[in-house]
Structures are given as structure tokens and as C-alpha cells.
Amino acid sequence: MNVLEKIVNSVANFSKSERKVAEVILANPQTTIHSSIAALAKMADVSEPTVNRFCRRLDTKGFPDFKLHLAQSLANGTPYVNRHVEEEDGPEAYTAKIFESTMAALDSARHNVDINTINRAVDVLTQAKKISFFGLGASASVAHDAQNKFFRFNVPVVCFDDIVMQRMSAINSAEGDVVVCISHTGRTKNLCDIAAIARENDATVIGITAYDSPLARECTLVLSLDVPEDTDMYMPMASRVAQLVLIDILATGFTLRRGSKFRENLKKVKDSLRGSRFEKKDFPA
Amino acid sequence: MNVLEKIVNSVANFSKSERKVAEVILANPQTTIHSSIAALAKMADVSEPTVNRFCRRLDTKGFPDFKLHLAQSLANGTPYVNRHVEEEDGPEAYTAKIFESTMAALDSARHNVDINTINRAVDVLTQAKKISFFGLGASASVAHDAQNKFFRFNVPVVCFDDIVMQRMSAINSAEGDVVVCISHTGRTKNLCDIAAIARENDATVIGITAYDSPLARECTLVLSLDVPEDTDMYMPMASRVAQLVLIDILATGFTLRRGSKFRENLKKVKDSLRGSRFEKKDFPA
DNA sequence: AGCATATTTGTAATTTAATTACAATAAGTC
């Protein structure tokens, strides 16, 4: 657990002098990790053993060990106290906060994602006759992204962000087809219907959605991303980024499974784009 | 910079004994931060001063300082040595690598993005009569995402992923209109043309693209994201995620600038979606 | 209130760890 948080949480158990130490550390954490115990003691106006006792109280082996823990906490860009955008935040503040909370969300997703399911999803995808990506609203752009990725693999892939098209496509699906439904909440009614229809028509349905949601129950395979809910009223940003990363992972797994010959093919697709671009030599840095 | 990387990169400048130290540290970084200089020296089968010299060579003040840096590097989920997906990687490996390299890219983008330009972009966007998002190929999904975000703000916003529509839209733009062109490389010819056309018609053109690229030169304002180039042949994943985060930042800046009354309006939009969803109570966990 | 106990804090001694200075060895050069 983060040492900074720990200090804040256990401030109640501290004695008067220990609290002085805590204050100084919380005020200048960066300085602390480069100070000796003597220097810190002086800053907090306490004795050296007090600082040492303070460290032990936080379940560290001593001052040097404490500094190590502190350094680790600070390394994560200090996303410790409050990383939510506030009314009065300036551009630096909200930029930093959004970057940091996105990174934190990815880290959380990384630890929660089920590798086994990913592997099975890759299995299913590699054997698919046709792959369809369906998403609505904000998830539509994720579906588009997925289509773009898999399209390069020279696999029959479609993507619809329109309920009617999705429905038609789902009805026409057959065994061997894979339908990927993307929804953060997993509560979008229309998408649940479509997942059900696809399954009735023997398609394999992969859900990139919340665990145990209505949509999840309609799916053959559920890839749930446990991202800390962004409470702000704007949009579920972090979860969408996590979804994109997940799709990238599936695509990567796909290419790896297909072997090296396949990857040469990929390079061709990439090269084919060259004609539409300015060459680097045309615009030297 | 990450100490682990630094060790790997500067292994050429090391002497024989120093290399031994490097190997031991790279093999057990976690052990290292809890070892004394004597213990580490013994593990690497060198003398203590050699370890100390090793630390200094990496621009640290000494062994304790080195441990601090090492601890910080390890804190970031160890995204250090080789975070590129390899042929023989299993699901755990490539999943971890993709998450980590994405996070590393975000971190890098965070440190390189120019807050000043962000602020100016927000200025421009808040005053726009109409906002258009243009992207092609992989960047199209980013444009869609942007449209989706800004649409909620009740601002006239459009998004085209089709050259012809983009062209028509660009020609019809007028003073006060803002055109946001999204391209990772900044070398897509068609998009450069469109940026030029939009500018000729007095629109403000914001580019989310590479610094000093052909597209960048056509723009009024350039938001460049310095993301470490993903060298794999698959797709520029990391940069796209960074673009999304950037757009989220712009959207956040936008809402903050508009004040609290505006944000109540946002909540209404969100509430309006409720009808299309299953309520939580319908599906208790 | 006053005594006794427990807790907190600091001083000084001790121990441990890290650094420096210097000597020896190994590597490279003419």
C-alpha cells in the first residue's frame, strides 16, 4: 500500500512528535527521500530516534527502508490524495490529473483482467469465419478501432454502430461467426438484444463489458475490465481506454497465434499505405 | 529516466566488474533495494567500492541514492527492460507488455505535452461556432470519440472519416469555425490538403499530430504528443490512446471553462440516456 | 491534589553501513 496514504490514514495513532514528522514528510515528500534522518529530524524539530520510531510505526524496518517505500510511492507520479478534477483546477492540474487517473485505471485493469479468458477469446477469434464488432454511443468508436485493427489481418470483419444494421447482421450470423459486443455498463438494452439474437443464430458472442451485467449474461465469453468507476459526470474515459488496450491485446494475440508468415502479410498492408503519405525525405526535420 | 533502462543502455561503458554488478541487479532488482552494499558486492563477487563506482557511473550520488532511484523505477510495475512483444510470448507476457508500454507511453506524453497549447486550444474550442473532427483510418475512431464527447456539450460538432465529406466540409467552413485534424504521423496527404483548405476559408485548424510534420505546418495550433514510437509492425496503439486522453483533456478544459451552470446541462444529457438502459435494480448483483 | 504508573521524547553510546584514499593488479600500447 502507498506509504503516503498510510501516513494520512494512521495519523490518529501518532503521538504529537510523530505527527510533526508526518506533516513535514507530507509537505515535502520529494525532499524527504534525499534527506538524512538527522536533517529530517531537524526539519520536524524532533529528535532522530523519534523519526526512526515513526518509520517503524509504519511497518518499515527503519529510516532507509522507509525512504525506499516513500520513493516507490512518489514514483507513480504522486497519484495519491485526490486525483479528481476540481472546479478550480488550471490546465496543468487537470491535464496531470487526467493522465494520471487514466494510467491508474490501466494499471488496475491490468491486474484484474483474466488472462485465461483473453486466451480463449483469441482462440475463438482466430477460428472465426467472420468477426463483427458492435458498439453504441461512446463504445462505437472502440468498435471502429477494433474493425480497423482486424481489417489489416485480412479477415472478414465488419463493424456497425447502428442498431438496425447490427440487428440484421446478428440475424444473419451463423456457426463459426464471432460477434464482439462492446459496452462499458453492459446495460444498453439494444445491445443485449443483439447479443441474444446472435447467440440464437449459433454465433459465438464475446462481450467486452462489465462483469455480471445484463449483457454479460447474454455472452459466450465475457472480458470484463474492472476499472475504477470515474465518478465525474463527463464520460467514462478510463474504461474506454482500457477497452482499446484490451482490443489491442486481442489483436496481438491473434497475430502471434497466426505465426510469422502471417505477419509478413501484415507488413504488406502497412506498406500499401505508403502511397497515401508524404515521405520522410520530402520533409526533413 | 528509468534506472533499469539506463543500466541496459549504458552497459557498453561498463567495465568487467561493473557489468557483473549490472547483471546481478537486473536479475534481482527487488532484492537489490533491500540489500546493503556489502551484500550486493558479495552477490556480484566484486568489492564494495566497485558497487559504489557503478552507482556513480549512473549519475547517482552513491549506493543509497541509487537504491532510491531503483525503487522508483520498480514502482511503475517494472516496465523496463524489453517491453516489446516477442514471437514466443504467451498470453500473460503480451498482455502485461501491452498494458505496460501503453502506460509508459502515456507517462511520456504527459511529460511532453505543452500545457500552454492545450490552454489555447481550449480557448479556441470554447469560442467556436462549429467544431469539426477529421481523421482517416485509425485516427477516424479518435475523431468519432471526440465527436461523441463534444456532442454532449450541445455545441455544433461534426465528424467525418471520408475524404470527400471532409473536403466539402472544409470548403464550407468560415471564420469562427474550428477544424481538428487528427493524424499520428502527420503525413497523410489528403488530410494535409483538408487542413490547408480549411485555413484558406478562415477556419482555425488544430492539429493533433506529430511535431513539425507536413500536417503540423498547415495548422494554426499544433498539439503534438511525443510518444515513443511503437516499432512493432502492428499498429500505433500507444499514440492513439494518448490522442484519446488528449481529447478528454480538451473536453474537460472545455467544461471547466464553461462554468457550473453548463455542467448541469451535461448531467441532463447523461440522464437522458437512462431510458435506453436496464436499471441497476432490474439486475441486482 | 498528589502520588504512581505509563507513555513519550531526547541524549549519548554503539553499531552498522558507505565512502575515500591508496595500493596492487590487470590490460593495453609502443
Add this chain to the structure above:
DNA sequence: GACTTATTGTAATTAAATTACAAATATGCT
């Protein structure tokens, strides 16, 4: 093969952290 330079290790020194103990402060009880 002798000379020079770079590398490595030994031993001494210095700095830092910890421990043991004593003083001070706070707490509880009659």
C-alpha cells in the same frame, strides 16, 4: 618487454542509523 593507463581491491575514515537508557511529560487513581 617496459611503460602507461585503467580497473579493482584492501584498509582506513567518515557518516549515518539504531539502540539503550534516562528525563520529561502525560494519565489514572485514591
